[in-house]
Amino acid sequence: MGKANDVQFERARPRIWDRLYPYLSILPALIIIALFTVYPFVYAVRISFFQNLLTKPRSHPFIGLQNYEEVISSYYFRSALTVTALYAIAVVLGVLIFGLGVAMLLNSNIRLANGLKIIILLPWAIPTVVAGLMWKWILNSDFGILSGILYSFGLISSYIPFLANPTLAKISLVMAHIWKEGPLAAIFFLAGLQLIPKELYEAAKIDGGGGWRLFRNITLPLLRPIILIVIVYETMTAILVFDLIYVMTGGGPADSTALLSWFAYAEIFKSLNLGHGVALAIIIALITLVLILIYLRLLKTEEINV
Amino acid sequence: MNNKVRRSLNTVLLNILAILLIVYIIGPFVWMAAASIQGENELLKKPPNLIPENPTLDNYNYVFTGKIPTAYEVKGQIRSRISQEARLIGPAVKNSFIIAISVMAINLFFGTPAAYAFARLRFRFKNPSYSFILASRLMPAMAIAIPYYVIIRTFHLLDTYLSLIMVNSVITLPFTIWFLTLYISNIPREMEDAGLVDGCTPFQSLTKILVPMMAPGLVAAGAFAFMTSYNEFLFARFLTQTIKTQTGPVIIASIAGNPDVSYSLISVCVTLGLIPPLILAISMRKWLTEGLSASVTYH
Structure with missing residues (x-):
């Protein structure tokens, strides 16, 4: 579009261009995303209505909702649902408490706070598989460093098999999960804390509020939107967790750390039953969706009340 | 006292x-x-x-x-x-790096104009397409892993960089677009308005006026995309078959799954594999923290 062009021509062209421009700018991204979302989703739903055993690659009879029925009535569904719920509750609470505590520490005026700010994001930045692997080793029952340290201080007489005991294995997983996900929550909460005007605290102090009362009456209510974001986000990561369990426990011992998402993997890659695995994955998606809708509902009513 | x-x-x-x-x-x-x-x-x-x-x-x-x-x-x-x-960790980190850099470039190249359109321009189907892009992230990876595998196999793209770059772009683009849309919405419009009066097209006001102003946001968005795809494991495990494309997490998980492996050698692999994300996290700390903070405090 050189300037020497005919004036009319120059005006007519930008107008069409202007009208098309927004569509052209979102289209590439939209196409890439749609291609890898809509089609796979439809495909997954279709698979879930057919019998699809990887051991019988040539026969895929239509069986309606039978995959869903079989998954729900399977030996593992109830226990896995309980384990998933327990895990999600523990992770969400753990991340909330860790995140809030760390954020307040980072926001305090101690000298170590600056050092902490440099390292706090490190666990968040690394692959989850690697984080799981590091913790698996630290907790190892034969040469793990955690047992090693406790042993050399004389706190224990023999190494603790953290990952071989059903209860300890769950606690270990939650601890590793908090290590990986907690820092992000801490940064979110810190951002929220820094927005709270200092005058609010000062005014409250004059009125004679103690530390706990300041926290309950000022900090918590003002952080409420961020708390809800963290709850939604962490519920999702907890329900969908896979990498961490894959490396740390493999669902064991005796399925004690096998969440629903683990069984979706096991159905596909261990039992080679694609139909079951995908049906379970869709059930998990629905559970997540329902939870998110409930949270969003809560978020809305909160906004009206405040 | x-x-x-x-x-x-x-x-x-x-x-x-x-x-x-x-x-x-x-x-x-x-x-x-x-x-x-x-x-x-x-x-x-x-x-x-x-x-x-x-x-x-x-x-x-x-x-x-x-x-x-x-x-x-x-x-x-x-x-x-x-x-x-254990000796594969070098090539694996290289693969991760190539994929992550490409994903980052795609995110910035396609994500920025899309975010600009969502933040500043008026057009039909704006809200539905924005919601669709955000909602696409709610799908659990496990449900679409198998369809992804089938699609990629149909196009004979298994074990290629291209397949992993595509998949990781799909995973990261919604966040990039959402994040940059928020970022642009929080930049005052005056400069662009002045540009428009001077006869800038929307494209020119994006590239000449906005992009220089939003450099920190672009750096943060790029770093997020890089890290997400550098760290991605599930799809990388399905879609790669040989060391030609296997990424760091895939190799590390596979070495660690071997019960006879030497622990000091795994530590070497892990240490080497962690160097890129740790350097990135420390050097980009300020932008990352600002970006993350912005994503929960902007509205």
């Missing part, structure tokens, strides 16, 4: 908490690095040494050159623990 004592007690308590937290956060990293410069025998002692007694670079030497560490020749039976696979 009483108040002063209480305050200094408080500070001591906070410092103790901070030290415990520092140990919890960086302990695993430090131990991994310490383990990577020890011989296998030293590592399996009960209890192990926190500070290596005979630090050695032999393990690294093995990974890079294939020269078997002397520590393994002391006891014959441990030699079987030498895993050839």
Whole structure:
């Protein structure tokens, strides 16, 4: 579009261009995303209505909702649902408490706070598989460093098999999960804390509020939107967790750390039953969706009340 | 007086908490690095040494050159623990790096104009397409992993960079677009309006006016995209078959899954694989923190 062009021509062209421009700018991204979302989703739903055993690659009879029925009535569904719920509750609470505590520490005026700010994001930045692997080793029952340290201080007489005991294995997983996900929550909460005007605290102090009362009456209510974001986000990561369990426990011992998402993997890659695995994955998606809708509902009513 | 004592007690308590937290956060990293410069025998002692007694670079030497560490020749039976696979970490990190850089470029190249359109322009189907892009992230990876595998296989793209770059772009683009849309919405419009009066097209006002102003947001968005795809494991495991494309997490998980593997060699792999994201996290700290904070405090 050189300037020497005919004036009319120059005006007519930008107008069409202007009208098309927004569509052209979102289209590439939209196409890439749609291609890898809509089609796979439809495909997954279709698979879930057919019998699809990887051991019988040539026969895929239509069986309606039978995959869903079989998954729900399977030996593992109830226990896995309980384990998933327990895990999600523990992770969400753990991340909330860790995140809030760390954020307040980072926001305090101690000298170590600056050092902490440099390292706090490190666990968040690394692959989850690697984080799981590091913790698996630290907790190892034969040469793990955690047992090693406790042993050399004389706190224990023999190494603790953290990952071989059903209860300890769950606690270990939650601890590793908090290590990986907690820092992000801490940064979110810190951002929220820094927005709270200092005058609010000062005014409250004059009125004679103690530390706990300041926290309950000022900090918590003002952080409420961020708390809800963290709850939604962490519920999702907890329900969908896979990498961490894959490396740390493999669902064991005796399925004690096998969440629903683990069984979706096991159905596909261990039992080679694609139909079951995908049906379970869709059930998990629905559970997540329902939870998110409930949270969003809560978020809305909160906004009206405040 | 009483108040002063209480305050200094408080500070001591906070410092103790901070030290415990520092140990919890960086302990695993430090131990991994310490383990990577020890011989296998030293590592399996009960209890192990926190500070290596005979630090050695032999393990690294093995990974890079294939020269078997002397520590393994002391006891014959441990030699079987030498895993050839450990030597794949170099190429694997390279693969991760190539994929992550490409994904980052795609995110910025396609994500920025899309975010600009969503933040500033008026057009039909704006809200539905924005919601669709955001909602696409709610799909659990496990449900679409198999369809992805089938699609990629149909196009004969298994074990190629292209397939992983595509998949990781799909995973990261919604966040990039959402994040940049928020970022642009929070930049005052005056400069662009002035540009429009001077006859700028929307494209020119994006590239000439907005992009220079939103550099920190672009850096943060790029870093997020890089990290997400550098760290992605599930799809990488399905879609790669050989070291031609296998990424760092895939190789590390596979080495670690081998029950006979040498622990000091895994530590070397992990340490090497962690260098890029850790450098990125520390050097980009300011932008990352600002970006993350912005994503929960902008509305």
